[in-house]
Amino acid sequence: MVTETTCKFNAKLILPRDEFTIHILALKPDLEEVMGRSRIELTEDEDNFYIYIQSPDTVALKSTLNSIARWFKVVEDIKGRIN
Numbered sequence: 001m002v003t004e005t006t007c008k009f010n011a012k013l014i015l016p017r018d019e020f021t022i023h024i025l026a027l028k029p030d031l032e033e034v035m036g037r038s039r040i041e042l043t044e045d046e047d048n049f050y051i052y053i054q055s056p057d058t059v060a061l062k063s064t065l066n067s068i069a070r071w072f073k074v075v076e077d078i079k080g081r082i083n
Helices: 017-031 058-082
Strands: 009-016 038-044 048-055
Touching: 009 017, 009 058, 017 038, 017 048, 017 058, 038 058, 048 058
Parallel strands: none
Antiparallel strands: 009 048, 038 048
16 A cells, blocks of 8 residues: 555646536546555545645556546546437
């Protein structure tokens, strides 16, 4: 499990609420957990969603960012077929 002391690399994604609410609702359970060797935290305010990623190395960080991007693409694909 990733601990605060082993996390050397951090990333913060800022997503506008008006564009990404559907994505966040669909993926929220997956965005609040440990993923591989990275830890993900989701917070929000009235304007934005914030996804914080803490990883022990660049390989874990890249893997987590790629996973999140793929999840968002799946949501986009589904939205496109529904609308």
